[in-house]
Amino acid sequence: MYLLVSRTNNGELLVLPLGPEGEVSGPALRLTSRDFPGYVCDQEADRPRWVWEDTARIYPLLLKAGVRVHRAHDLRLCHTILRLSSLTQASSLARAEPSQWDRAPALQPDAAASGVTLFDLFDGDTGAGAEGPAEGGTDTAAGAGPQAEFRRQLDAVRASTEPGRLRLLLAAESAGALIAAEMQFAGLPWRTDVHDALLTRELGARVAPGIRPERLENLARRIRDALGEPGLNPDSQPDLMRALQKAGLRVTSTRAWELKEFTHPVIEPLLEYKKLSRLLSANGWYWMDTWIVNGRFHPEYIPGGVVTGRWATRGGGALQLPKQVRGAVVADADWKLVVADAAQLEPRILAALSGDTAMAQAGRGTDLYAGIVAGGVVETREHAKVAMLGAMYGATSGESGRLLPRLAKAFPRALALTETAARAGERGESVTTRLGRSSPRPGERWLATQAQAYDPGATDADERRARSQARDWGRFTRNFIVQGSAAEWALCWMAEVRRELRMLPPCTPAASGSEFDQAPHLVFFLHDEVMVHTPAALAATVEGIIRRAADTAGRHLFADFPVDFLLTVATVDSYAQAK
């Protein structure tokens, strides 16, 4: 059922079989790291759920040895969810003093550095079959070891008001951790020759670091000429700002969108310069040399890295790959990229969360924004979009603010949900996603500022500051509930895609090479978008899997509520060809 894995200080691995309630159900096993992958591979026949402290630290070992697992439970990620969830506030896990499980993980998934000890594994356990020290130790009587923690987590879920949702959330979060490790391992196919050609075309020939490529240098000269400032460094914002002012341009910043408002000979070359210098510094040759290894981009994904449950990444800016360079993401010969994105995901999530059947109806089988226009709510798709974003982000002014009342009239339930979430945040309360992830409470400073506004001696400035800060937090909680629930949908979607892909019959009779060189697999994830690298012959099958997975995810979160989750799917050779 469950196999609990932890590491010893000397790099060995301990495996403890556990039953449905986390109780010990068999003898413990000690394995060298060399024997571990083979053991895991054997056990996979029974589809156990592997329970371990941190997927990012253990799973890469298995992947290197060519072993993948089906199911896992990531204790660290699940602890974070249960600790904050409003659905488990009465549990001992949530009420305990902060422990090692609340500390941030070390930066690197370093194998030897953070092993738990034999003692950690058995500490606090009184179940049959356990051997090892039974008392003493550095932590509380409740037990700090992974088995004790796992039992607390199971207890917290069982006793919660929504155990089904939480179980789904923890499984999806853990599956996400597996996928993150697998995607980092497999890498995104990247053609450095294509990338280099693209850079050369845009910037000029490659030059040594610290020197401007030809096209950039030409633009810098044109900027200096247009401003009459021969010595100007266009990379220095203060200098640029001063020079623009001197030329009579009353700018308040050097942001591109503000510069666009002005008419002056410097504007055109300056905007071009900004675009190209950004390309050079963010995704230029230096980036390419640093991050592309053997034709693959291997960013480190961080599941749960964003408070809302979205993923973050570390290194290489993987979630910010500009459209400019996506042409370098190219499938291998005889392979394809299947790129799918969930169309208008967040509005659809909002419709389902709030049970707003009218809004769900607007998106039935069609672009949701187009559906809103068709329903006569607003005149154009752009208006529909800007109004929806305003509702979910908390816009108060501008075009978005003006359109909001019409949206509220057409979709009262959806808008009421976002308003309720915003009011809760303004009061300093937390809000909770569909599956049970709760927003953090505001910090000490926030509370102090609010308290100050209620002080009899409070000034107008105190009150203004408190009100403004309260609204800020309200916009955060307003968005949290939608963004967080959308992240849950996306995790379920991706987990389902992974599961189905693994059920495909192998295309070659095992043995030679890695699974990732032979079978379709996920290579990229971007909040509401997934990419699968697949042998060309299987591309149509993969498309079907991705589409079915979206429906499955929708049912997992919202059961029978009639909301569509439409996808845009493209089978392409290059990422640039997708949408």
Next chain:
DNA sequence: TGTGAACGCGCG
């Protein structure tokens, strides 16, 4: 010489 804030811009 190292550190961090401010700025700006890429993505959803």
Next chain:
DNA sequence: AAAGCGCGCGTTCACA
């Protein structure tokens, strides 16, 4: 066209 959510990262510059 530029308000309103969540991020990561590169550059410059002030300050320790």
